[in-house]
Amino acid sequence: MGQSSDQTSSSSFWNRLWGIKASQATKSFLWRAATESLATNLNLFTRKMIESPLCPICSLEPESISHAIWSCSAAQDVWSMRSKRIQKLSIHAGPVKEILGPILAQFLPLEISEVATTAKAIWHRRNAWLFEQQFHSPSQPKTSSRLSSKWIAPPPNVFKVNLDAAIDRVNSKLGIGVAVRDSEGLFVATLCSSMDLDPDLLLGEVVAARRATSFCVELGLADFILEGDSLVVVQAVQHSEDSWSSSGVVIRDVQLMLSRTSRWSIQFIPREVNVLAHHLAKFGLSCSKECILIEDYPPCIQHLL
Structure with missing residues (x-):
């Protein structure tokens, strides 16, 4: 027919x-x-x-x-x-x-x-x-190149996972932002969440890395690259050093989860390249419950795309 x-x-x-x-x-x-x-x-x-x-x-x-x-x-x-x-x-x-x-x-x-x-x-x-609150001339409507000129897409069949944390010191809250994209730069998923946490930025970045890693596991990603703008956290995940500090225990959780995945890597990127995850983390501070969008993203990052 x-x-x-x-x-x-x-x-x-x-x-x-x-x-x-x-x-x-x-x-x-x-x-x-x-x-x-x-x-x-x-x-x-x-x-x-x-x-x-x-x-x-x-x-x-x-x-x-x-x-x-x-x-x-x-x-x-x-x-x-x-x-x-x-x-x-x-x-x-x-x-x-x-x-x-x-x-x-x-x-x-x-x-x-x-x-x-x-x-x-x-x-x-x-x-x-x-x-x-910017409005550009009709003759030259401005497009954003903050991501497209700096963010590098992963190879085919590999996923890029950008993560970041935001701290609200007044209310002792942590915001977490995670963006998962494929080799064409298309969104696989985004995550925004908040949790009560002492205003410790390092611990916040470590907790964000753990949630990003568990998010990859939940999505069933077999080959992915984690990217974050905390060099300390990236280096800690890359090297096996036992530490009984709060951050060290969480890092160990991340390493255990990663050890059970097929292929992964983690790398440091400058904050200006990680701006999308940063905005998701800031938005996460206002979320009363975890917000996960599949093949989509929240309005808070539209102006960056």
């Missing part, structure tokens, strides 16, 4: 999307937009995570994905400065897939690439406004 015309059309759409001449990150962004998976205010409001669905920039309409990257007046300011063919596209607030369909089918490859990179840049500009 053959495919229906709708199925064929849908298959053709996704093939064209993944065939765009753009970075994998840009194509992944468009895929999330076309599947209505971006964390706009409307989507978060529907999931009862925020109190208002209105656009954070214009405050006039619910912020659907198509509104955020296409029909909002702020987005249109950007599109109006692109190629003439793009400027002639009709403005409507339907699903992103309906907006992209004619573009992918009728535009030239270079024009499609321009649409893809512009849409992603508009989304980053929106996030910079929402999370950093």
Whole structure:
């Protein structure tokens, strides 16, 4: 029995999307937009995570994905400065897939690439406004390169696990952040959590390493690289030295878990490369219970992607 015309059309759409001449990150962004998976205010409001669905920039309409990257007046300011063919596209607030369909089918490859990179840049500009109170010129919507230019993806079939800890000294709390990504830089899972702990940064980093390691075990990862910005912790895990201090006992737990896994390594990276895990850890301080997202990430790190 053959495919229906709708199925064929849908298959053709996704093939064209993944065939765009753009970075994998840009194509992944468009895929999330076309599947209505971006964390706009409307989507978060529907999931009862925020109190208002209105656009954070214009405050006039619910912020659907198509509104955020296409029909909002702020987005249109950007599109109006692109190629003439793009400027002639009709403005409507339907699903992103309906907006992209004619573009992918009728535009030239270079024009499609321009649409893809512009849409992603508009989304980053929106996030910079929402999370950093910065709003860039329509002629040059700023994209973030803090991660893409420094974070190095792992080899195929290997997972990169970034971890960090954040300390709230006033309330004696520890925040833990873990991000697991694959060789294409796509999220496998993220974890944010908090726990009551004396404000000891070293112990906090060690506890974060233990939770990241146990998270890898829970996910069933067979080959992974742990990355953290605490050189002391990385060196302690790499070397077997018995210590009966609080940190030493936790390190021993980490080593025992790692000894039961197939392949692993741990390496030190500068804080500026570990910024994503750092933001997850800071967000973890506000979590009343552990937050684990599979193939997704919380809104607190959107402005970094």
